[in-house]
Amino acid sequence: MCFVKDMNYISVFINAIVVALMAIYVYQNEKRMEEIAAKHNQIGNIIISVLGPKSLSLERMESKLNETSAILNRHNGILQDILEVVQRDQNIAQLREIAYGKQTRQSSDYGKAYASASVDGNLDTASHTELDESPYLEVDLGNEFQIKRIDIFNRKDCCDVKPNCILCLSNIAGDRLHDLDITIGPSHNQMYLCAHYKGPSRIGEHLVFECNQNTKYARYVRLTIKGREYLSVAEVKVYALDD
Ligand SMILES: [Ca+2]
Incomplete structure (x- = not known):
């Protein structure tokens, strides 16, 4: 009987150790998850700080490109007019x-x-x-x-x-x-x-x-x-x- 009683004590002790180890494991995992979340937040802030100004620059670049395109179109129109005049003058030069x-x-x-x-x-x-x-x-x-x-x-x-x-x-x-x-x-x-x-x-x-x-x-x-x-x-x- 004494042997059986001792075995019960041992079993309870082992279970207690297992529960303690699981608790430690869960605690460590939660802590790890918190660290990962913090890292993600940090990376997100870095991305926003970098991409924020860049997106503004892209808008300005797009605006500049539109302005440049409009100027080029105007210049192209002027060049076409000049070419037509030159062509007409060349044609007239061949006429009498x-x-x-x-x-x-x-x-x-x-x-x-x-x-x-x-x-x-x-x-x-x-x-x-x-x-x-x-x-x-x-x-x-x-x-x-x-x-x-x-x-x-x-x-x-x-x-x-x-x-x-x-x-x-x-x-x-x-x-x-x-x-x-x-x-x-x-x-x-x-x-x-x-x-x-x-x-x-x-x-x-x-x-x-x-x-x-x-x-x-x-x-x-x-x-x-x-x-x-x-x-x-x-x-x-x-x-x-x-x-
Ligand atoms: Ca006349």
Whole structure:
């Protein structure tokens, strides 16, 4: 009996030791977890302190990039405009004006405003027809040329489509020039449309028409207004490739 009693004491003692060891283990684990949590907090604070200023810098960099992109776009637009001007100048440099002083005729003469006034190089003089049905002005270039462009200068001093309109503020609107067909061709029977101008124009306006659609060789240039109207222009300039 004494032996059994001793064994019970030993068992209780061992259990007590096991419980104590488990308690120590749990305590140490909790302490370890607290340390890990503290480390995590510390790392989090470090990350926030580092990334905080960086995120602000990124915003500023993004803003700067947007500003730079806008500036580059503006500069690109300016460069495109410059390139177009340079290209146009190069194209013009290859062209030669061929209408000056050439033979002309028009559907009728209004007083002494002859057709020749449209190719005399003077913007203060103008050709002028009567009030004709489909009035026209024609330039005979003498030979065939590869016409690329035709410039028309409306007269600077006249006229409105309602010249006798007293209530109108002005009768010098220049809008008689409208619904204009600009045709070119090697003969009167072979005329091709270079351009159509709906208008109306304004006094002194400089109109430019490209004849890229029809680059055939042509000797005649004709302006025709569709309808009953006066046709009056200060100057017609015809540009052809300089062969
Ligand atoms: Ca003239």
